[in-house]
Amino acid sequence: ADIISTVEFNHTGELLATGDKGGRVVIFQREQESKNQPHRRGEYNVYSTFQSHEPEFDYLKSLEIEEKINKIRWLPQQNAAYFLLSTNDKTVKLWKVSERDKRPEGYNLKDEEGRLRDPSMITVLRVPVLRPMDLMVEATPRRVFANAHTYHINSISVNSDYETYMSADDLRINLWNFEITNQSFNIVDIKPANMEELTEVITAAEFHPHHCNTFVYSSSKGTIRLCDMRTAALCDRHAKFFEEPEDPSNRSFFSEIISSISDVKFSHSGRYIMTRDYLTVKVWDLNMENRPIETYQVHDYLRSKLCSLYENDCIFDKFECVWNGSDSVIMTGSYNNFFRMFDRNTKRDVTLEASRENSKPRAILKPRKVCVGGKRRKDEISVDSLDFSKKILHTAWHPSENIIAVAATNNLYIFQDKVN
Amino acid sequence: MFVRGLKRKCFDGEEDIEGTLAGIKAIPSYNLQRQSLLDMSLVKLQLCHMLVEPNLCRSVLIANTVRQIQEEMTQDGTWQMINTQSTGQASLDRLVSTDILCRSSRDQAEGKHVPAYGTFNKDFESDQAQDSSETMSTAPSVQAPRNLQSNVWEMDNPQENKGNFQKSLDQIFETLENKSPNSVEDLFSEVDNSYYDLDTMLTGMMSNTKMGHCDSLETFSSPTNTASNSNCKSDLNDLDHIVEILVES
Numbered sequence: 260a261d262i263i264s265t266v267e268f269n270h271t272g273e274l275l276a277t278g279d280k281g282g283r284v285v286i287f288q289r290e291q292e293s294k295n296q297p298h299r300r301g302e303y304n305v306y307s308t309f310q311s312h313e314p315e316f317d318y319l320k321s322l323e324i325e326e327k328i329n330k331i332r333w334l335p336q337q338n339a340a341y342f343l344l345s346t347n348d349k350t351v352k353l354w355k356v357s358e359r360d361k362r363p364e365g366y367n368l369k370d371e372e373g374r375l376r377d378p379s380m381i382t383v384l385r386v387p388v389l390r391p392m393d394l395m396v397e398a399t400p401r402r403v404f405a406n407a408h409t410y411h412i413n414s415i416s417v418n419s420d421y422e423t424y425m426s427a428d429d430l431r432i433n434l435w436n437f438e439i440t441n442q443s444f445n446i447v448d449i450k451p452a453n454m455e456e457l458t459e460v461i462t463a464a465e466f467h468p469h470h471c472n473t474f475v476y477s478s479s480k481g482t483i484r485l486c487d488m489r490t491a492a493l494c495d496r497h498a499k500f501f502e503e504p505e506d507p508s509n510r511s512f513f514s515e516i517i518s519s520i521s522d523v524k525f526s527h528s529g530r531y532i533m534t535r536d537y538l539t540v541k542v543w544d545l546n547m548e549n550r551p552i553e554t555y556q557v558h559d560y561l562r563s564k565l566c567s568l569y570e571n572d573c574i575f576d577k578f579e580c581v582w583n584g585s586d587s588v589i590m591t592g593s594y595n596n597f598f599r600m601f602d603r604n605t606k607r608d609v610t611l612e613a614s615r616e617n618s619k620p621r622a623i624l625k626p627r628k629v630c631v632g633g634k635r636r637k638d639e640i641s642v643d644s645l646d647f648s649k650k651i652l653h654t655a656w657h658p659s660e661n662i663i664a665v666a667a668t669n670n671l672y673i674f675q676d677k678v679n
Numbered sequence: 680m681f682v683r684g685l686k687r688k689c690f691d692g693e694e695d696i697e698g699t700l701a702g703i704k705a706i707p708s709y710n711l712q713r714q715s716l717l718d719m720s721l722v723k724l725q726l727c728h729m730l731v732e733p734n735l736c737r738s739v740l741i742a743n744t745v746r747q748i749q750e751e752m753t754q755d756g757t758w759q760m761i762n763t764q765s766t767g768q769a770s771l772d773r774l775v776s777t778d779i780l781c782r783s784s785r786d787q788a789e790g791k792h793v794p795a796y797g798t799f800n801k802d803f804e805s806d807q808a809q810d811s812s813e814t815m816s817t818a819p820s821v822q823a824p825r826n827l828q829s830n831v832w833e834m835d836n837p838q839e840n841k842g843n844f845q846k847s848l849d850q851i852f853e854t855l856e857n858k859s860p861n862s863v864e865d866l867f868s869e870v871d872n873s874y875y876d877l878d879t880m881l882t883g884m885m886s887n888t889k890m891g892h893c894d895s896l897e898t899f900s901s902p903t904n905t906a907s908n909s910n911c912k913s914d915l916n917d918l919d920h921i922v923e924i925l926v927e928s
Contacts, residue, residue: 429735430735
């Protein structure tokens with residue numbers, strides 16, 4: 260099994276897609292809840308697996324293009340088939356996942372094995388009929404959107420008009436129409452004329468969930484820009500600019516690095532945006548640009564270890580964050596296979612662990628605690644014992660239920676609310 | 680990368696560099712830390728030329744950190760301060776620091792004993808378990824000795840060095856733009872001769888990412904052949920010893 264690089268529920272929560280470092284996509288489908296076992300809620304089983312991207316070689320630059328899937332985004336379902344976008348560093352692909360459970364039989368010109376019949380032997384004509392067959396799930400690439408990005412794609416986002424989507428790399432954002440693969444519009448370009456002057460890159464981007472003209476993008480300097488596509492073809496001028504003033508008491512050489520935003524997500528309501536930087540998660544009100552309305556500490560105990568984390572490159576880890584269906588709880592990952600949930604209403608938070616050793620299937624997860632002071636209580640884990648190779652970067656929350664998917668390196672964990 | 684937790688912080692408290700280290704006076708801890716951070720950052724920037732295109736966001740963040748340190752050092756006149764130190768020690772310092780740089784990451788990972796200089800007792804941990812394309816990104820945890828190396832550079836010409844930092848940064852971004860096979864050489868092309876030893880080592884590492892440890896140590900051993908100090912000689916013997924073992928195995 261390969262390292263999972265993205266996790267995403269579809270709009271109904273019936274399907275869960277994962278992408279991995281080897282370019283594969285694995286889709287899980289939720290079992291129908293059976294009347295016989297009402298206590299056993301639908302579990303997720305493998306529905307389809309396919310190779311989305313292959314490694315490529317850029318001959319011009321003498322560089323490999325990784326096949327790792329950076330993001331998967333589902334399209335809302337419009338017919339019996341499912342559609343999703345998957346992207347690696349350079350190319351976005353639209354995949355159609357469809358079921359086939361019938362097959363035509365009784366062709367006139369072909370026999371059952373597909374061999375051509377001798378026309379002179381045919382004496383009767385018949386109408387082919389559809390007969391049931393074993394369910395087969397096939398994935399076919401329907402569109403390939405290539406050659407539009409010089410830099411590495413970090414985000415894709417489907418627009419609420421369901422006709423367009425955007426792809427963002429380090430310096431540019433392009434707008435695509437699903438039907439057109441040989442053209443895209445460049446809507447944001449922050450590349451300086453002189454690359455030596457480059458000091459800021461785009462780290463994430465997303466369309467507003469309801470307003471198809473609005474999108475946001477975050478930067479490595481901890482800022483978020485909201486843009487309106489109606490104002491200009493090139494949205495280099497933001498409509499809103501979100502930035503929190505720096506806290507002078509916390510200033511260090513690492514201040515900028517830890518302020519770099521690794522993920523930005525609109526709330527389902529469209530009223531708020533959530534951003535993740537190295538140590539915190541922040542919730543912003545779209546109407547207030549000068550500071551976030553809420554800030555949650557994910558693992559503040561790492562603040563004194565920043566130099567070591569810089570040395571081993573962990574400080575550059577890009578954690579994602581997610582909202583629950585009602586926007587009341589937010590979740591993000593941490594190290595040691597820990598992930599954190601913050602309830603925005605009660606202001607309570609919990610740390611949980613995704614690990615086979617420390618929890619049995621169907622057992623309730625025990626809250627974990629990291630001890631920062633000298634005295635370590637039983638069951639607490641000290642900061643120095645944390646395993647920094649076990650990082651939870653990707654998580655997903657079911658759109659309406661309390662079911663979460665957590666990717667811990669090459670394992671996928673699915674957790675549900677306790678059933679009473 | 681740490682496999683199992685963080686054992687210790689990068690900066691641990693006050694470490695005076697005593698007089699045994701070739702007579703350099705004790706440097707205030709903050710400056711020491713800042714210098715080592717600068718060195719670490721430069722190494723990170725220069726060693727990100729891999730088979731896959733380097734992560735632009737990471738490079739930009741590191742470059743910004745370097746600029747920030749550089750600006751601060753200019754502001755509080757640290758350049759001037761280092762310049763007042765005795766230049767007669769220059770050649771010796773260079774030998775000391777280059778030898779320490781000679782320790783391959785493998786030695787560090789295996790915790791091989793390489794003789795320390797005076798109070799310099801860094802226990803190199805098994806860090807940087809990065810993916811194979813970065814196997815030769817060595818010496819990231821070398822701190823105080825690299826400080827000496829930079830002191831050497833600064834002693835020679837602080838103004839020029841400042842310009843060189845800026846040039847290095849600019850060149851890094853240019854090379855990120857247009858990948859040239861000689862990108863590492865380009866970075867050092869306008870640097871003065873005192874950089875030469877580091878250059879040899881880094882280019883040796885970069886161009887031979889798959890070479891055996893033997894070869895890498897041989898590349899390193901050339902600078903140390905000029906050793907005259909007894910400490911350096913013992914290290915040279917150690918290196919030979921290590922080379923012998925590797926050759927036999």
